[in-house]
Amino acid sequence: MKAAYNFGMKLIDGELGKSYIVESIDGGCMAKDRLWKLGVIPGVIVKIKRKAPLKGPFMLEVNGVDVVVGRGIALKINIRELE
Numbered sequence: 001m002k003a004a005y006n007f008g009m010k011l012i013d014g015e016l017g018k019s020y021i022v023e024s025i026d027g028g029c030m031a032k033d034r035l036w037k038l039g040v041i042p043g044v045i046v047k048i049k050r051k052a053p054l055k056g057p058f059m060l061e062v063n064g065v066d067v068v069v070g071r072g073i074a075l076k077i078n079i080r081e082l083e
Contacts, residue, residue, distance in 0.1 A: 011048070011058065011069075011077040019047040020079035027076040038067045040077065 014020055022044050025032050039062045040046060049066065050059035057068050069077075 009079050009081070011046075011060075011074040011079055012071060014048045014079060016048050016051055019045050019082050021045055021082060023078040023080050025077055027073075031073060031076055035069070035073065035077070038069070039063050039065065040067070040069070045082070046079070 009020070011020070022040060022042050024042055025035055025040070035041070040060070044062060047061040048058060049061050052058070055071050057070050058074050059066055059068050061067075
């Protein structure tokens with residue numbers, strides 16, 4: 001039986017085109033502040049729209065708006081799959 005959601009995933013592990021719920025954000029005040037300004041906060045649903053190759057940035061859809069985060073910031077975002 002498959003679990004309803006997967007705990008312990010980072011945003012960089014997510015699949016292109018799928019939506020996830022932000023569980024928490026690791027990192028310091030600057031990283032959290034930047035993500036809060038972009039609308040990436042715990043409890044929000046994000047959809048991975050694009051993953052740039054060769055360690056490039058991620059394009060996410062957050063509340064209907066496209067935002068771009070670097071791979072280093074994406075490593076700090078803990079997510080879980082939608083049911």
